[in-house]
Amino acid sequence: MRKTYGTGSVWEQALGYSRAVQVDNTLYISATAASSDEGIVGEDFYTQTQYILQKLGKVLADAGFGYGDVVQSKLYLTDISQWEEAGRAHGEVFGDIRPTLSLVHVLPFLDPKMLVEIELVAQKSA
Structure with missing residues (x-):
């Protein structure tokens, strides 16, 4: 069985x-950003991670x-030195669940x- 889910985004x-x-x-x-109808939500790594x-x-x-x-989580960060702030928000949701985690340092996204x-x-589980 294969089923797709969309948001209606033009992208x-x-x-x-x-x-x-x-x-x-x-x-x-798919990789998800802190975007809303009004634009990007939050100006720091913690707030954006929470919103996402x-x-x-x-x-x-x-x-x-x-x-x-959730068994796997990947966080893509434009500034790896901010990993603790993103990690703190991630831990608030997944602290007891403990999926696998990758922290990946990336170049800036299309929207800076x-x-x-x-x-x-x-x-x-089956």
């Missing part, structure tokens, strides 16, 4: 991707998953106000 159509793709009991969520994780919680819920199903992107993989 999804233009670039040919989905916000999330579910294959059987696994959900793969809230957004991802909704993506998980829409597909019938929850934070407890974007400091963080997060990608998740979730899996339900």
Whole structure:
């Protein structure tokens, strides 16, 4: 079984991707930024990470998953020296769940106000 989830973003159509793709009991969520209809939310790594994780919680819920199903998390940071701030927000959500984690230092994103992107993989037990 393969099912795609979208947000209606113009980028999804233009670039040919989905916000999330579910294959059987696994959900793969595309890298997500702290963007809203009003622009980028937050001016620091902690706030952006918090906001992104809230957004991802909704993506998980829409597909019938929850934070407890997350097995892998990847944080893409434009300034790796800010890893503790991003990590603090991540730990507030995943401290007891403890998925695998990658902290990746990246060049600036298309919008220089974007400091963080997060990608998740979730899996339900069979």
